[in-house]
Amino acid sequence: MITTQKSARIGVYICHCGTNIAGALDVEQLTAFADKLPQVVLAKNYKYMCSDPGQDLVKKDIAEHGLDRVVVVACSPLLHEATFRKAAEDAGLNPFLVQMANIREQVAWVTRDKVDALEKAKAHVAAAARRVAQHEPLERKSVPITPRVLIVGGGIAGIEAALTLADADKEVILVEREPSIGGHMSMFDKTFPTLDCAACILTPKMTAVKSNPHIKLLTHSEVEKVDGAVGSYKVRVRRKARYISEENCVGCMACIDECVFPKPKFPNEYDQGLGLRKPVYLPFPQAVPPVPIIDPETCLQLSKGQCKQKCVEACGERQAVLLEQQDSIEEFEVGAIIVATGFKPFNPSVMPYYGYGTLPNVYTSLEIERLINAAGPTGGKLMLRDGSTPKRVVIVHCVGSRDKNYHTYCSKVCCMYSLKLAHLVKEKTEAEIFNCYIDIRTPGKGFEEFYNRVQNEGVHFIRGKVGDVSPVVSDNGQPTNMMTIQVDDTLLGKVRKIDADMVILAVGLEPQKDAEEVRRMFGISCSTEGFFLEKHPKLAPVNTANDGVFLAGVCQGVKDIPETVAQASAAAAKALALIDRGSIELEPNTAIIDEEHCSGCRVCNNLCPFEAIEYDEEKGVSRVIAELCKGCGTCVAACPAQAITGVHFTNNQIIAEIEGVLYDSAPPRKEAVSV
Amino acid sequence: MSDDSFEPKIVGFLCNWCSYTASDLAGTARMKYAPNVRIIRVMCSGRVDPTFLLKAFAMGADGVMIAGCHPGDCHYQQQNYKTMRRYAMIEQMLPQMGIERERVKLVWASAAEGQQLAEAIDELSEAVRKLGPLNWSRNWEENGGRIEALEAIVKEHEEALEVQS
Numbered sequence: 001m002i003t004t005q006k007s008a009r010i011g012v013y014i015c016h017c018g019t020n021i022a023g024a025l026d027v028e029q030l031t032a033f034a035d036k037l038p039q040v041v042l043a044k045n046y047k048y049m050c051s052d053p054g055q056d057l058v059k060k061d062i063a064e065h066g067l068d069r070v071v072v073v074a075c076s077p078l079l080h081e082a083t084f085r086k087a088a089e090d091a092g093l094n095p096f097l098v099q100m101a102n103i104r105e106q107v108a109w110v111t112r113d114k115v116d117a118l119e120k121a122k123a124h125v126a127a128a129a130r131r132v133a134q135h136e137p138l139e140r141k142s143v144p145i146t147p148r149v150l151i152v153g154g155g156i157a158g159i160e161a162a163l164t165l166a167d168a169d170k171e172v173i174l175v176e177r178e179p180s181i182g183g184h185m186s187m188f189d190k191t192f193p194t195l196d197c198a199a200c201i202l203t204p205k206m207t208a209v210k211s212n213p214h215i216k217l218l219t220h221s222e223v224e225k226v227d228g229a230v231g232s233y234k235v236r237v238r239r240k241a242r243y244i245s246e247e248n249c250v251g252c253m254a255c256i257d258e259c260v261f262p263k264p265k266f267p268n269e270y271d272q273g274l275g276l277r278k279p280v281y282l283p284f285p286q287a288v289p290p291v292p293i294i295d296p297e298t299c300l301q302l303s304k305g306q307c308k309q310k311c312v313e314a315c316g317e318r319q320a321v322l323l324e325q326q327d328s329i330e331e332f333e334v335g336a337i338i339v340a341t342g343f344k345p346f347n348p349s350v351m352p353y354y355g356y357g358t359l360p361n362v363y364t365s366l367e368i369e370r371l372i373n374a375a376g377p378t379g380g381k382l383m384l385r386d387g388s389t390p391k392r393v394v395i396v397h398c399v400g401s402r403d404k405n406y407h408t409y410c411s412k413v414c415c416m417y418s419l420k421l422a423h424l425v426k427e428k429t430e431a432e433i434f435n436c437y438i439d440i441r442t443p444g445k446g447f448e449e450f451y452n453r454v455q456n457e458g459v460h461f462i463r464g465k466v467g468d469v470s471p472v473v474s475d476n477g478q479p480t481n482m483m484t485i486q487v488d489d490t491l492l493g494k495v496r497k498i499d500a501d502m503v504i505l506a507v508g509l510e511p512q513k514d515a516e517e518v519r520r521m522f523g524i525s526c527s528t529e530g531f532f533l534e535k536h537p538k539l540a541p542v543n544t545a546n547d548g549v550f551l552a553g554v555c556q557g558v559k560d561i562p563e564t565v566a567q568a569s570a571a572a573a574k575a576l577a578l579i580d581r582g583s584i585e586l587e588p589n590t591a592i593i594d595e596e597h598c599s600g601c602r603v604c605n606n607l608c609p610f611e612a613i614e615y616d617e618e619k620g621v622s623r624v625i626a627e628l629c630k631g632c633g634t635c636v637a638a639c640p641a642q643a644i645t646g647v648h649f650t651n652n653q654i655i656a657e658i659e660g661v662l663y664d665s666a667p668p669r670k671e672a673v674s675v
Numbered sequence: 676m677s678d679d680s681f682e683p684k685i686v687g688f689l690c691n692w693c694s695y696t697a698s699d700l701a702g703t704a705r706m707k708y709a710p711n712v713r714i715i716r717v718m719c720s721g722r723v724d725p726t727f728l729l730k731a732f733a734m735g736a737d738g739v740m741i742a743g744c745h746p747g748d749c750h751y752q753q754q755n756y757k758t759m760r761r762y763a764m765i766e767q768m769l770p771q772m773g774i775e776r777e778r779v780k781l782v783w784a785s786a787a788e789g790q791q792l793a794e795a796i797d798e799l800s801e802a803v804r805k806l807g808p809l810n811w812s813r814n815w816e817e818n819g820g821r822i823e824a825l826e827a828i829v830k831e832h833e834e835a836l837e838v839q840s
Contacts, residue, residue, distance in 0.1 A: 076695075076699045076702075077716070078691075078695070078696065078699060079699075102699075102714070102716075104702065105698065105699040105701070105702025105703060106698055106699070106702055106714050107710075108702075109701075109702035109703070109705050110701055110702050110705070110706060110707055110708055110710075110793070111707065111710045112707050113710070116710040117710065119710065120710045120713060123713045124713065124714070127713070127715065520747060520748065523750060525692075525693065525744075525748065525785050525786040525787060526785070526787065527787040528787055528788075533786055533787055545692055545696065545750070545786060546750070589718065607721075607754075607757060609751060609752040609753050609754065610751075610752075630751055631718055632718055632719035632721050632722065632750075632751035632754045633717065633718055633719055633721060633722030634719060634721030634722060634751070634754045634757050636722060636724070637721065637722050637723060637724035637725075637761075638757075646718075646722060649717060649718060649722060651724070654715065654717065654722075654724075654727060655727070655730055657715045658686060658715065658727060658730050658731050658734060658736075659734060661686055661713035661714075661715060662684060662686065662713075662731065662734040662735050662736055664684075665684045665734065665735030665736070
């Protein structure tokens with residue numbers, strides 16, 4: 001099949017993009033080439049096609065030269081297709097009669113040689129011109145948007161986004177997998193650089209979430225499935241059994257007091273295992289909702305089926321303790337989704353030379369946060385495992401970060417939180433403190449000032465990476481609390497050995513364990529280190545490639561609390577802007593089955609994962625349900641009768657493009673050779 | 676054919692969501708790679724009809740690249756698995772049509788993998804350069820008997836169908 005050229009009046013516009021394109025290939029020669037292509041009425045080049053004068057050039061020519069097709073030869077269509085479609089529409093041309101040839105990202109920026117670049121650009125221009133001649137005017141369809149937003153993750157990002165949307169009177173479903181919202185921020189003691197108490201600034205927001213009538217809070221719950229598309233996502237949430245009814249519980253904690261275990265016995269996950277809890281427990285005093293939870297693995301009734309069930313008795317007629325409770329499923333329809341699933345601290349036990357997990361007084365920074373937190377397992381008293389107060393503390397920076405064996409990226413917050421911990425530990429214990437760092441990175445409002453302050457407080461700074469932490473054995477062979485920390489002091493140019501009784505590992509931030517599954521469920525990509533990928537690193541930092549799914553917080557990349565809150569507000573604003581419109585215009589590139597040509601073979605039926613193809617038993621033909629079709633075109637490629645048209649990606653359009661990219665290699669052929 | 680000046684012409688079908696974005700990223704990061712792959716954007720690698728490949732070869736392409744999202748990452752849930760199945764078929768089919776299977780490459784490149792896509796383009800360009808020009812349709816012409824043979828098959832097939840009905 002050789003595509004027959006329909007009559008068309010094409011205008012080709014080649015963008016210099018300053019010197020981005022014009023510096024990499026000869027735009028004049030490209031213009032002359034385009035001018036000679038069949039059906040091209042005019043070809044022009046201009047410094048910046050996306051600028052107002054550039055767009056005006058197109059608009060004017062459409063009117064003056066009666067252009068009915070436009071090719072813009074510039075950057076990626078993912079960047080500016082919308083711009084030029086709009087320009088065409090303003091000039092009275094159907095927006096789908098515009099085609100872009102990507103010669104910036106795909107030619108100018110990636111090709112070493114100017115002549116090679118020109119040749120490749122010519123092929124892309126020829127393809128676009130040949131394709132656009134095959135375009136048909138199309139109409140976008142408008143569908144209603146469900147004015148409700150799902151927020152996944154109840155850390156500070158999810159909380160901020162939920163409150164912002166609720167302020168605009170929008171319904172929010174906030175799903176958190178832990179028994180309480182608050183995330184990592186609720187575990188911290190103070191926040192840098194202002195040293196506000198984390199709980200003081202966070203808990204009012206947590207309770208505001210709980211009491212806000214627009215927010216439906218689902219803790220101890222996980223999103224299991226996401227279907228549908230922007231405007232009407234259908235989500236299924238599993239509410240894991242808590243064994244205590246959120247509706248009936250009044251938060252008296254009698255069930256905890258009366259539990260058959262007289263004393264807390266099991267490590268509390270929330271305290272990083274440093275504190276103990278009973279099988280029925282409240283993770284931390286300010287937990288929201290303030291409803292205890294029963295751990296089925298340690299509860300005698302739930303694990304062994306035998307217990308006096310004192311908790312049930314203690315609850316009495318409120319009947320909030322439900323030992324028979326099962327997981328339940330709830331389904332919601334939402335117009336937009338904000339993913340704010342946070343991070344996981346790096347686990348340093350994979351680095352045996354730091355002794356984490358083997359030496360008792362080597363802690364991670366998050367463990368220290370719990371130990372110095374007044375609501376933590378020691379009531380805010382920083383102590384070694386034997387209960388004594390540390391006298392010399394070494395803080396090891398960049399644990400798991402900037403390390404080619406683990407994560408090459410900088411975790412960004414560790415320098416500042418290490419400075420903060422240095423300050424707090426010094427304040428609490430008067431211990432001598434050493435910070436062993438590679439570089440101190442303190443770019444942020446008030447950050448450098450805080451660094452200066454901590455330096456002036458007498459904290460020692462050693463520029464060098466710690467190589468080893470080993471225990472010190474006393475003269476009579478008994479183990480001691482002391483450890484020797486070996487660090488390569490790059491300013492002195494020699495290896496130093498420091499004795500200390502506490503080591504704090506400033507662990508980096510990494511993606512959640514199940515980030516892979518989560519991103520697949522929401523149809524988003526991730527960057528190489530595993531954080532979720534934004535649509536554009538600069539200009540669309542909260543959007544994703546999946547329309548209607550937004551990102552907030554560390555799940556997108558490491559950031560501190562102020563940045564997280566800012567991004568969460570932005571994500572909420574973007575979601576609001578989307579759902580507040582009431583309706584959304586969909587791209588018309590769905591599949592259409594020509595019933596005349598459909599043989600009813602049903603090959604296409606099973607290919608569609610969206611169940612968008614139905615079979616009409618009576619007529620013996622298949623039919624596409626336009627609302628469900630997402631336009632991938634797999635069925636189009638599979639139809640043996642070529643009865644399916646992929647709108648805006650028709651066989652003719654793609655074949656025209658193939659002919660175009662190969663304009664210079666079409667061999668002398670007999671007409672018989674056709675495929 | 677050992678023509679030093681031979682520059683392979685390769686048609687690349689890139690899916691909109693992962694690979695096309697990866698190629699944009701390679702550009703933004705100013706990674707330099709071989710200029711031989713000329714890119715056509717499709718919404719999904721599942722849109723790539725095997726006939727498109729034959730069309731490209733018939734038009735004088737020396738190679739074809741199909742690039743999509745990684746298995747499990749498809750924007751359309753699972754359509755790249757269908758691409759995989761078709762690719763298996765294409766690999767079987769090509770040698771029968773006198774085309775080395777190394778001329779076609781299926782690549783997975785996520786939106787963050789500009790580097791990987793650029794490397795895949797370099798590799799395919801080199802592989803095809805080593806194979807030399809394909810001249811598929813011209814080869815047919817030089818050996819006209821083949822076309823007649825093919826036409827005869829089509830005719831026989833049509834006749835057989837008529838007899839049946």
